Structure formats: C-alpha cells, structure tokens
Amino acid sequence: MENDQAEPKLPEWAASLRRRYRAGEAIQFILHANVLDLQPLGAEYVDLRRFLYEGLLKQTRDVVLFYNLSQGITFAEPKMRETFLRKVEVAxxxxxxxxPPDELPHAPDVALPLIEEFLLATGHRSAVVIDYVETIVPRAEVSFLSGDDRANLIALQRWSAEPRLLRSDNVVVLITEHLSDVNAMVLDSPHLAALQIPLPDETARAEFIAHLCQQHPDVTMEMPQRRLAEITAGLTCIQMGAIFQEAKQSGTGVSFDLVRARKKQIIEKECVGLVEFVEPEHDLSMVGGLDQVKGALRNIADNIREGNRQRVPMGVMFVxxxxxxxxxxxxxFAKESGLTCLKLANFRDKWVGSTESNLEKIITVVNALGFVLVIIDEGDRSIGGGREDMDGGTSSRVTAKLKEFMSDTSHRGRTVFVMMTNRPDKLDTDMKRPGRFDQKIPFFAPQTAEAREEILQVLYRKNGLRHRVADFAEAAKRTEGYTGADLExxxxxxxxxxxxxxxxxxLVRDEDLLAAIADFIPSRDALMLEYMELLAVFECSSRSMLPERYRQLTTEELNLKLRALRAELGLR
Structure with missing residues (x-):
C-alpha cells in the first residue's frame, strides 16, 4: 500500500484505509456495512475480496491470506501458500x-494461532483478511462465550496490541456486515480503525448504471440514466444488476413501476420486516379539524419541497x-411532503446484539435513501420503555445510537423523523430535546362542535360511505369529548x-347517525385519557396549539395535576 505509482482511483473508504495505514494510525481495520456488494476496479465491478487484493494489496504484499469458518485459510495466489508454510515452519x-500441517485448519482455535505465528515471523510484508468475523468473535458478555470463543477473542485483541506486530509491516482486515454483531472488546481496541463501506451514492449509482447499459445494450429504459440513478437510492450494485436482469428476461425493459416495486421489495426484505414503505393515499385535505396543526405541517412540507432545508425541523413529535x-x-403529512416514507416496525429483539444490529440496518437504509420521512409509531414502546437493569443496557445503547443520528445536522431537510406517542414520559428526556424533535405537537379530542362536524363529514368521504345526513350539527353536539377514533x-x-x-x-340518514351515537360507548378509562392529555400539554412546544383552557396553566400547576393523576393511576 506504500507504492504511489499507477494507483487506481479508489472509493473513499479504501482511500481512507490506505491513508491511515501509511500514517501509522492502525494496523488492524474492520470494514462494515455494504461489504457484500460489488466494488469498482478499473472498468470492472468485483467482490470485496478481489478488490482488496487487486486494488489495495497486490503491489505491496508478499502474502495475502483470507480466512473464514467455511473456507478456512486460503490465499490470493497459490505461490503465497508456499511462502506461508515456509515462514511458519522456520518459526x-x-x-x-x-x-505446520499439510491440511490447513478451518477451526479458528487452530487457525488463528497458526496465522499469528506467520504474522510474527520476520522478513515478509503480508495482509490477513478475515471475513464474517462476527462468527469468530460474536457479541456477547464474556461469561456467556464458549471457551473457544474466548480464545478467539483474546487472539484478535492480542494482534492489535502485540508490540512485535505493531512494529511489523503487516496489516489485518476484519470484515462484518454489522458492527453490532462483533464483540465489543475487539471494537474497543485503540489500534483498530472501523471503516464503513456505504451504499452507492448517486454518482456511484450513475457510473454503475452506465456499466450495466454497456453490459446489456438490448435492455430498454423508460427514463434517462441519471434519473434511474436518482430513483435507485438505497440499492446496492448487486440489486441494481438484478433489476436489469429481470428487465432483460421479461423483455419489458426498466420501467418506473419495475424499479419502484423491486426497490420496495428489496429494502423491506433486506430489513427483514424492520421497516415498511408507506404510500399514503390521503393528504392533509382529508383531515378534518386540527387547522393549526395542518397549517404548521403544510409549512414544513412547503419548505421541504422548495429546498429550504434550514427551515425544516430535525424531527416532529405528535403527542x-x-x-x-x-x-x-x-x-x-408524508403525502403532502412528497418524501419517501418509511414506518419503523418494532426492531427490538430478545437475542443479544440483535436490537442494535436491527437499528444499524435501519439507519443504513435511511441514510442511503436520502430524502425520507421516518414514522415511528408508539415511540414509547419501540424506543422507550426498556429498563437498563432488565435488558443488559440494550435500551441505553439503542437510544444513544438513535440520538447520535437524529442530532446530525447534515440530515436536516433530508431525513425528517415523525414520532407518535401517548406516553412521552417513558422516553429519554434528552431524546425529546430541540435539535432532535424541534416541534412537539399536542393532539386532543376535537375541541369544538364545528371541528367534530367537519371530521364526521370527512370520515364519510374517507370510508367511501354514501349518506344523506342533513344535520351534522346535531351529531356534533352529542359527541362532545369524543376522539377522532370514536367518531370514525x-x-x-x-x-x-x-x-x-x-x-x-x-344511503345513511340522520336517524342512522344518531342511533349509532346513542349505541356507541366511548372509552371508560377517563383517568388515563386525562393523564395522556396533560402529558401532551406538558410536552407541547407551542402555546398557540393548546386549547384555551390549558394556555394559562403554569408549569407548577401542570406538574401538580400530573403527580396527582400518576398517584391515582399507580404509575411510577
């Protein structure tokens, strides 16, 4: 990696690896994220192993050794095996x-010590590439690791701290798709540098699409190459290649519908049910009442569409x-904004490290999609609600990771979080601060008869029900205190x-509507509803959005009411 002659243009992550190795910052690297994708190498696109060898290591390394549990120890070229065996034999x-044995081992408890003997031998400059490293040193508390796993953990820790290895001209590259799957003790080494291989950005996608068009000149496209590069945000090179293959086999060409359908299918499958694409059929015109809220959201949507990123909140909380x-x-709001909309499913898992890994997948996809609105429903359950003493610290790690992403101002106007919750008291206080959720909008049952009248009319349109109701005003009078869900x-x-x-x-008539009102029983959990309503008042970031009866309520008065209700409900 020291030779500057005729070096090919490298992706940023590869250039960083080379630069940091030359500067002596690290001899051990871990590559993560889009590690299973193709990488550009001259006029070709190749897998990561071949890219590392031909693009980074071939000119400067005597031996390039690969290892994983399935294939054992292998080499970039056959002659390198002879060098390896000779060096180990001398040592x-x-x-x-x-x-050394003639048959090189697969098991890490034998293979890793053998590789270490080779690295400590003098007179060579070599590279060791270990992929699927999470299968060798999985994330878990040390007390839960098997004896072999502990030995593997010690070996990799020793490689990053052994003075003789630090003085050598050898490099170790570990590869994993998700950092959260790798034991934290390996990741915490001061001599290990983590480098993310990102999903292709728009420029990289445009270059790969041009390559695909050369490879498949008979495939027609419904759009220009640049436009296809825009709408394939979030896809890997392999996935874009699969779209071209499908278009070729079907003979229909690459169409907007094909790309949209496959992109939705691919990302939802990639995230294994962790996210759901939302394609709303209704905009804010189909929402009855809530005039101030709709006005605020229309203003945000206008700024998003007009590119006024500095005027777009980092996040909006609906309480x-x-x-x-x-x-x-x-x-x-998602429909109004025009952003790609993802809804987060519950990404918590019972297995150690799985929750963090799931969040890592989600953040990678959100980052790659670019302009996206992320809906987090029931945020108090999916993000809050966990106790550190009950989940091994998972809740705190997940919250910290999400807070880090949400407070990155480079995402302003590109990624907008909308979180819904009826129990904001279960959320981390720092999560709710401005800079993560700049606007916190309170929701209440419709406050006026006029609002309920409008909502009833909208609900008949929304549900496609034909009616001949003449007096909605009477129905509105009889439904005071009812929520939108009650009215529906x-x-x-x-x-x-x-x-x-x-x-x-x-056709529904007035008597049908009034009979339904008389028959319907609204929620009887009045205390809990009052508690949730006061929490919405407490969290609200704009006094003008509060009902008149709450606007002059002081913080002290509000806290007294909340404490009294909390005690009556038996809440902590």
Missing part, C-alpha cells in the same frame, strides 16, 4: 516444534391520547344501522 523450528388521529395525520367508529356503525333498516337503504 516453529526455532522453538523446536514440528512444522396525545390514543384515537386522536396522530398516525392518520402523519401519513397525510360511529360513522362505520351508522352504516350498519342503515343496512339493518327495513326496508334496506343504501
């Missing part, structure tokens, strides 16, 4: 030991009791009364 002879329309409004249940129930009428009718 063992000095200590009066027998030479309020269940049934007040938080999720429906979030989807309407009443609208649907009115259609059942219509269908049960004698003779049957196709």
């Amino acid at each position: 063992r002879a000095v200590r009066g030991l027998a030479g 309020g009791p269940m049934g007040t329309g938080k999720t429906y409004l979030a989807e309407a 249940a009443i609208v649907l129930l009115s259609d059942h009364f219509c269908a049960a009428a004698t003779p049957k009718r196709k």
Whole structure:
C-alpha cells in the first residue's frame, strides 16, 4: 500500500484505509456495512475480496491470506501458500516444534494461532483478511462465550496490541456486515480503525448504471440514466444488476413501476420486516379539524419541497391520547411532503446484539435513501420503555445510537423523523430535546362542535360511505369529548344501522347517525385519557396549539395535576 505509482482511483473508504495505514494510525481495520456488494476496479465491478487484493494489496504484499469458518485459510495466489508454510515452519523450528500441517485448519482455535505465528515471523510484508468475523468473535458478555470463543477473542485483541506486530509491516482486515454483531472488546481496541463501506451514492449509482447499459445494450429504459440513478437510492450494485436482469428476461425493459416495486421489495426484505414503505393515499385535505396543526405541517412540507432545508425541523413529535388521529395525520403529512416514507416496525429483539444490529440496518437504509420521512409509531414502546437493569443496557445503547443520528445536522431537510406517542414520559428526556424533535405537537379530542362536524363529514368521504345526513350539527353536539377514533367508529356503525333498516337503504340518514351515537360507548378509562392529555400539554412546544383552557396553566400547576393523576393511576 506504500507504492504511489499507477494507483487506481479508489472509493473513499479504501482511500481512507490506505491513508491511515501509511500514517501509522492502525494496523488492524474492520470494514462494515455494504461489504457484500460489488466494488469498482478499473472498468470492472468485483467482490470485496478481489478488490482488496487487486486494488489495495497486490503491489505491496508478499502474502495475502483470507480466512473464514467455511473456507478456512486460503490465499490470493497459490505461490503465497508456499511462502506461508515456509515462514511458519522456520518459526516453529526455532522453538523446536514440528512444522505446520499439510491440511490447513478451518477451526479458528487452530487457525488463528497458526496465522499469528506467520504474522510474527520476520522478513515478509503480508495482509490477513478475515471475513464474517462476527462468527469468530460474536457479541456477547464474556461469561456467556464458549471457551473457544474466548480464545478467539483474546487472539484478535492480542494482534492489535502485540508490540512485535505493531512494529511489523503487516496489516489485518476484519470484515462484518454489522458492527453490532462483533464483540465489543475487539471494537474497543485503540489500534483498530472501523471503516464503513456505504451504499452507492448517486454518482456511484450513475457510473454503475452506465456499466450495466454497456453490459446489456438490448435492455430498454423508460427514463434517462441519471434519473434511474436518482430513483435507485438505497440499492446496492448487486440489486441494481438484478433489476436489469429481470428487465432483460421479461423483455419489458426498466420501467418506473419495475424499479419502484423491486426497490420496495428489496429494502423491506433486506430489513427483514424492520421497516415498511408507506404510500399514503390521503393528504392533509382529508383531515378534518386540527387547522393549526395542518397549517404548521403544510409549512414544513412547503419548505421541504422548495429546498429550504434550514427551515425544516430535525424531527416532529405528535403527542396525545390514543384515537386522536396522530398516525392518520402523519401519513397525510408524508403525502403532502412528497418524501419517501418509511414506518419503523418494532426492531427490538430478545437475542443479544440483535436490537442494535436491527437499528444499524435501519439507519443504513435511511441514510442511503436520502430524502425520507421516518414514522415511528408508539415511540414509547419501540424506543422507550426498556429498563437498563432488565435488558443488559440494550435500551441505553439503542437510544444513544438513535440520538447520535437524529442530532446530525447534515440530515436536516433530508431525513425528517415523525414520532407518535401517548406516553412521552417513558422516553429519554434528552431524546425529546430541540435539535432532535424541534416541534412537539399536542393532539386532543376535537375541541369544538364545528371541528367534530367537519371530521364526521370527512370520515364519510374517507370510508367511501354514501349518506344523506342533513344535520351534522346535531351529531356534533352529542359527541362532545369524543376522539377522532370514536367518531370514525360511529360513522362505520351508522352504516350498519342503515343496512339493518327495513326496508334496506343504501344511503345513511340522520336517524342512522344518531342511533349509532346513542349505541356507541366511548372509552371508560377517563383517568388515563386525562393523564395522556396533560402529558401532551406538558410536552407541547407551542402555546398557540393548546386549547384555551390549558394556555394559562403554569408549569407548577401542570406538574401538580400530573403527580396527582400518576398517584391515582399507580404509575411510577
């Protein structure tokens, strides 16, 4: 890696590896993230092993050795095996030991000491590349590791600290898809440098698409190459190649529909149910009431579309009791903003390290997609709610990772988080601060008869129900205190009364709606609903969004009310 002659243009991560090795910052590196993808090498695209050898190591290393559990010890070229065996034999002879076995081992408890003997031998400049390193030193508490796993852990730690290895001209490259799957004791080494191989950016995708067009000149495209590079954000080179293969086999060409369908399928499969693409069919015009909230969200959507990134909040939190329309409004905002919309599923897992690994996958996809709105429903459950003494510190690590990503101002206007919660008291206080959630919007049951009247009319349109209701005002008067979810249940129930009428009718009438109101029983958990409503008041970032009865409430008065309700409900 020292030779400057005729060095090919390298991706940024590879250039950083070479630069940091030459500067003596590290002799051990761990590559992570998009490690299974193709990498550009001259006019070709090759796998990572071949790229490391031909693009970085071939000109300066006497031996390039690869190791994983499945293939054991292998070499970039056959002659390197002879050098390896000779060096190990000499080193063992000095200590009066027998030479290395003819059949090189697969098991790490035998292979790693053998590789270490070779690295400590003098008179060579070599590289060791270990892929799927998480299978050798998995993330777990030391007390839960097997004896062999502990030995592997000690070996890799020793490699990064052994003075003779630090003085040598050898380099060790570890490879894993997810850092969170690798034992933390390896990652904490001061002589280990972690380098992320990112998903292809727009320029890299454009170059690869040009390469694919040369490889498949008979495949037609519905869009220019540059436009295809834009809409394939979040895909790997291998996945883009698969789209071209499918287009070639089907004979239909590369269309917007094909790319959209495959991209959705690929990313959802890649994230194994951790994220869901949301394609809302309704915008803010289909939301009844909430005029101030809709105005604030329209303003954000306008700034997103106009590219005024500095005016876009890092995140928006929707706070309020269940049934007040938080999720429906979030989807309407996604439609209004024009951003790609992802909804996070519950990424928590019972296995050690799996939750962190799941979050790492999600962040990688969000980063790659670029302009994206991320909906986190029931944030108090998916992010909050965990106790450090009960989950081995998983909650704190997940929260720290998410907070780090959300507070990165380079994401402003590109990635917008919308979190819904009815129990913000379960969330980490630092998570809720401005800079992560710049706007916290309270949600309440419709406050006026006019708002309920508008919502009832919108709900009939939303559900495609035909009606001939003349007096919505009377229905609105009878539903004071009802949430949006309650009103929707009443609208649907009115259609059942219509269908049960004698003779049957196709249009809902006033008497059906009033009968549904009389029959419907709203939630009886009044204390909990009041508690959630006061939490929304407590978290609200704009006094003008509060109902009149709460605007003059002091912080002390609010805290007294919350403490009283918390005690009555038996909450901690």
